[in-house]
Amino acid sequence: MKKGKVYIVGAGPGDPKLITLRGLECIQEADVIAYDRLISNELLKHAKDGAELIFCGKLPGKHELIQEQINDLLVEKALEGKVVTRLKGGDPFVFGRGGEEAEVLVTNDIPYEVVPGITSGIAAPAYAGIPVTHRDHASSFAIVTGHGRESKGQDMINWQALAQGIDTIAFYMGVGNLKHICTQLINNGKDPSTPVAMIEWGTTAEQRTVTGELHSIFEISQKENITHPAVVLVGNVVGMREKIKWFEAIK
Numbered sequence: 001m002k003k004g005k006v007y008i009v010g011a012g013p014g015d016p017k018l019i020t021l022r023g024l025e026c027i028q029e030a031d032v033i034a035y036d037r038l039i040s041n042e043l044l045k046h047a048k049d050g051a052e053l054i055f056c057g058k059l060p061g062k063h064e065l066i067q068e069q070i071n072d073l074l075v076e077k078a079l080e081g082k083v084v085t086r087l088k089g090g091d092p093f094v095f096g097r098g099g100e101e102a103e104v105l106v107t108n109d110i111p112y113e114v115v116p117g118i119t120s121g122i123a124a125p126a127y128a129g130i131p132v133t134h135r136d137h138a139s140s141f142a143i144v145t146g147h148g149r150e151s152k153g154q155d156m157i158n159w160q161a162l163a164q165g166i167d168t169i170a171f172y173m174g175v176g177n178l179k180h181i182c183t184q185l186i187n188n189g190k191d192p193s194t195p196v197a198m199i200e201w202g203t204t205a206e207q208r209t210v211t212g213e214l215h216s217i218f219e220i221s222q223k224e225n226i227t228h229p230a231v232v233l234v235g236n237v238v239g240m241r242e243k244i245k246w247f248e249a250i251k
Contacts, residue, residue: 004031004078006105008098010091010117011035013124015203016042023115030085032077034070038089038229040204067097071104078110091119095145095172119143121170124202124231128209129245130238137236138167146174146181146232163188168235175230179218185234186214195238200230207247211238 007026012018027033027046035044037057044053054073056065065073070086077084092098092114105112121143125132132141144157162169163185174181175198186192192215200208212220214234 001079001081003110004080004082004084006074006078006084006086006101006110006112007115008086008092008101008112009088009115010093010096010098010119011039011043011087011089012118013090013120013203014038014040014201014207016040018118018123018203019043020115020117023117026085026113026115027087029083031082032084033087034073034077034084035087036089039087043087067100071101074101075104075108075110078105079108088117089120091117094119094121094143120202120229120231121172121233124199124207125170125197125233125237127203127207127247128197128199129241129243129247130197130233131240131244132168132170132233132235132237134237134240137240140166141168141170142166143170143172146171146177157184159184159188163190168233168237171232171234173228174232175221175226175228178221178232181232182214182218190214190234194234195236197233197238197241198226198230199233200226202229202231203247209241209245209248211241 009023009026011023024046027043028048030051032052033047034054034056056070074084074086086101088096088098090096102112122132171181194214196214196217197209197211198221210220210224210226
């Protein structure tokens with residue numbers, strides 16, 4: 001039997017209209033779509049008749065399918081000769097484990113294609129009126145996991161370099177670790193008055209943005225009940241929001 005093919009596709013940050021044309025083609029072509037929790041149902045409506053839709057969603061601390069099972073699923077369906085679209089939120093190679101899935105496909109000699117997507121660390125701030133770089137405020141930008149393993153003694157982030165060397169920092173999956181993130185940045189030299197924004201459900205109709213400073217954002221987020229998914233953005237560019245925010249005006 002001829003092997004199928006796997007498309008590892010970034011669906012973008014939430015708004016279904018922000019998927020790429022190539023990503024949409026992969027959805028329409030697929031015999032099987034293995035999709036994550038944050039995928040808009042509007043995108044799944046583009047699947048062809050008879051396509052098999054498999055939910056592979058992950059909540060913090062609760063995985064419907066563990067990563068190894070997802071890897072096995074992709075291989076199994078492709079070896080059946082099917083076209084498989086692995087549909088991920090944001091970009092598949094930015095904290096999306098797309099690289100791990102590509103490795104498995106190479107090991108099993110299965111053809112694949114990677115389709116980049118717009119990542120939330122850029123898109124959510126843009127929808128909140130915050131450019132991640134600006135000639136007057138930020139010439140460097142970093143995307144960092146906020147879901148570290150410090151409780152296991154495995155915090156691999158170079159906090160000193162991050163606090164002192166990067167102008168704008170976007171933390172993914174950082175809601176549960178926000179207090180630790182703020183403490184580490186301050187302890188490693190970041191000004192406690194540095195502006196911070198938290199953007200919940202970025203680029204969607206449910207988008208909500210709260211702002212504060214590094215020393216106060218944890219208490220603000222608790223008061224406002226900010227939950228997953230949310231991007232935590234640290235840097236002086238957050239101050240641009242009041243002048244150029246636009247999405248709230250058209251929602």
